[in-house]
Amino acid sequence: MQKIICTAIVFSTMIINLNAQIAYPESKKVNQTDDYFGQKVTDPYRWLEDDNAADTKAWVVEQNKVTQDYLSKIPFRDKVKSRLQELWNYPKYSSPFKKGEYYYFYKNDGLQNQSILYRQKGLDAQPEVFIDPNTLSKDGTVALAGIYFTKDAKYCAYLTSQAGSDWEEAAIMEVATKKILKDKIQWIKFSGISWRRNDGFYYSRYPEFTEKDKLKNQNQLHSVYFHTLGSDQSKDHVVHQDKEHPLRNVSARLTENENFLILNISEGTSGDEIWVNNLWAAEDAPPSLLIKGFNTEASIIDNDGNRLLVHTNADAPNYKVVSIDPKNPAKENWITIIPERTKFLQHVGTAGGKLLLTYLEDASSKVYQCTYKGKPDREIQLPGIGTASGFGGDKDDKEFFYTFTSYNYPPTIFRYDIASGKSELFRKTEVKVKPEEYSTLQTFFTSKDGTKVPMFITYKKGMKLDGNNPVLLYGYGGFNIAQTPGFSISNAFFLEQGGIYVVVNLRGGNEYGEEWHKKGMLLNKQNVFDDFIAAAEFLIEKKYTKKNKLAIRGGSNGGLLVGACMTQRPDLFKVALPAVGVMDMLRYHLFTIGWAWATEYGKSDNKTDFENLYRYSPLHNLKPGTTYPATLITTADHDDRVVPAQF
16 A cells, blocks of 8 residues: 555645546445444444555545546646645755764755755855765655764664654664664664663663564554664663563654663653662662652753753643652752743753743744753843744853744744854745745634634735635644644645735644643543634634635544544535544544553543544434535555554
8 A cells, every 4th residue: 555545635625626426436334333422432443444455455446546536637637736745845954953073954855855954164165964864765765764963972773664654763873974884773662772882782672573564553652772882782771771661652762972871761752750770879879759649741952060950831831840869859848940831831851051031922923041959140132023943052162053934934944152142143044935925824713612722724915814825724632732833835836826824723732731631631632623613613703714615634643633534524515624533433442552542532432532522423423414614635555653543
């Protein structure tokens, strides 16, 4: 199977009506009924869960024939493809970062499958290719998933993944010569790499498995290992493994000076327990508990001497920074360094011995610099309303580079001097559209329960708001993920055709901290759908669009959003574009990492959760005889996170 259904090319966001009756292939049904606490639920297409079965593959082929036949008849398809190719064909750069004597950055010339990692000895020197992932496979589907240098930059370990899979492999390189060492590390998932001096590194992985088992549920017994440089992976020793709780995930990293080994343990997508080992005191001593339980989110920023700086939402829904003594970690002994504010403290980075605080103010970035003791230095001045990222580096850095973007502001890289606080333009993205012709405004609407919810609206300046404009409405609403402004070339294409692009900051994200997240999860999940529906009604009421020119789009948890809204209000939308959506809310947890999402959704083996999930599960709320929006569902057979077999 190359793709299940089809690839979502951007022109599918345009509202299309070819006035053609589609004849779908016959799909067989089986006699399958499940009993959930006395509620009988039929599942006649259960056989499609086996995505490797011959009859499933044959079904996919026949379905794709129908889809491709429909798409091939769109009269302006080639014109759209040509314009998109033209728009996408421009150089794309990441912010540089310095390791050792080299600056490193990613660059894509325009239409390359994968961005190439370059290096140069000075910012004015000629760059050279460091790692080109396009050469790692014949079809260009192997991507770099992360790169990690030793403190002296003598070695680096880099992760690769294939075809978008969460499974990764690590290779080791001698930086000066670019020689690949014999070490090969497999079965890695949900892991970074943290070097201990030059002798080896910590990483997380699952037990060994065969290639054919990759899409099966292998997500048990996630463990931390230490790999000694130059040895076979079979010799790696276990640092942390919890056989009594095989579904927990664990990650390991060292503080920058390599004094402390930090273990972050989670039981799902929310909540962390943290253990610490002071390696300078006793390298082989077992770690001690720093933060117990999974009721709060916490991450170690760095150590300040023998104390640890922690970013946490314990008793602070908008987060704060505290200093903890690992020998006396009880909460009453914590010292607050950065108190909670009304704005959400999204991230804390470090560079040049400073803390770099990124806050969200109505889903837009505000960044401040302060000392490790919490003394303010300054606000870092940004170009406007948008998203800024890249605030971090090493303790001896004098500068770093960050990126700023917004819906009408292509990613732009700035060079920041830590001592003076001055930002200067380093690299501007040259795109083949005119961003200055478009404007983005932020407005608020009232949801069903009276909650004020923000949205960003982008359109061409001077557009007449007479209710006749096509609108593409996007949302996510979950997993503590904020939707902040960012430039998209595919959205730029939609805008230049006269469309309006709208992003809603739904509950379930963290735009306003943990309380905003909690109001859109578990038994509160319906709030997310109510927000999205209210956003659509607001856009119609304010004459941005009308029902037959309104399309909705979302992916993953956002795919669930689209699926739920189109089944609850099929009259409200003309087009629905759910991508890689979680559509079967009664069985999602049975596939690969799906069980981890129960902290967000709940599980159908609990009566209260079942009743809630059954009320909005898109698969179980389709009603015969109902006219639904024109719908394009997209996924891929290599997706081992939101597995296509479950919807």
